[in-house]
Amino acid sequence: MARFSPLEWPVVRQLRSGDLLGRGPAVTSQRTREQAPRTSTADRVVQSVCPYCAVGCGQRVYVKDEKVVQIEGDPDSPISRGRLCPKGSASEQLVNAPGRQTRVLYRAPRATEWQHLDLDTAVDMITDRVLEARRNGWQDADEQGRPLRRTMGLAALGGATLDNEENYLIKKLFTAAGAIQIENQARI
Template sequence: MGVRTWIEGWPVYRQLTGTDPLGRGHAARSARTDALEPRTKAADSVARSVCPYCAVGCGQRVFVKDGKVVQIEGDPDSPISRGRLCPKGSASKSLVTSDRRQRTVLYRRPYGTDWEELDLDTAMEMIADRVVKARADTWEDKDDDGRPLNRTLGISSLGGATLDNEENYLIKKLFTAMGAIQIENQARI
């Protein structure tokens, strides 16, 4: 590369000698900049979603190519976030596509030292049996003065912020119907 080619390729030279003296247009562009394409250009489809991390409900656009998520961005049509996402929301693609994401049910037996894989049906049955037993063992019909309580202190819930508002609402209803009174959510803490 000659000196003249190098100087003409220098943005300051183009700014001073060209039609862009403020360096906000063509003078600031390079061949690399001109070759850039949006990460979403190759997507087959776009799905609208809601960020899973907190109770705000920021809108997201999920770009999909060949059945796989290739990018997640803020939805400019969302009245809540107007296309903006916080750092956790901006990184939500890794929540879906990370190779470190757990995809099987793991169980460690009491006093065990190793995890074992369980099928989902077995795990759900174990959870249901334990919830029913805990409720039956700790159910309180009345207090010492005979006033009705209809509650259990043996079950509590701490919901995660990766659930959306609707899921958290249904969980709250479920635990309240079971008689639990200790119900909280990570997004409120």
């Protein structure tokens, strides 16, 4: 550690730097002067939308070496104008959390352990189950012969982290599959 010099006393620094009110460089420590924001070292900036609710606040995602280093509000967003709620401000932690799952986990019925599956296998399993549930719950007509063309074997419950576009696509998908029980957590 360097020896402290009287020239570094705050009052002396104020007089030497011309910062007589002590609101500028005279009160800035050496450590503060050496620091740089995480955003200044980013390789690129990607525009995104906050994943937490249906408001759709704009975000700027700062990426360095293909890793997210910072997420801030996007001032160009007409929705949020650069502001984020506390959850949106902390969404960098969602991306970089050490416990974040990046592979598909599956636990077979009555099994006690999870196993890793590749994505294609998982999608095939989901497809088979959706088609079977649709087939088993299909109602072509009611007791009077009126056409129903629906299934009671499928239902959808969307979460509040989905934005309007995702909810629209989910509604279209499940309606096309014949489901009539389609709801969203934000309405419940």
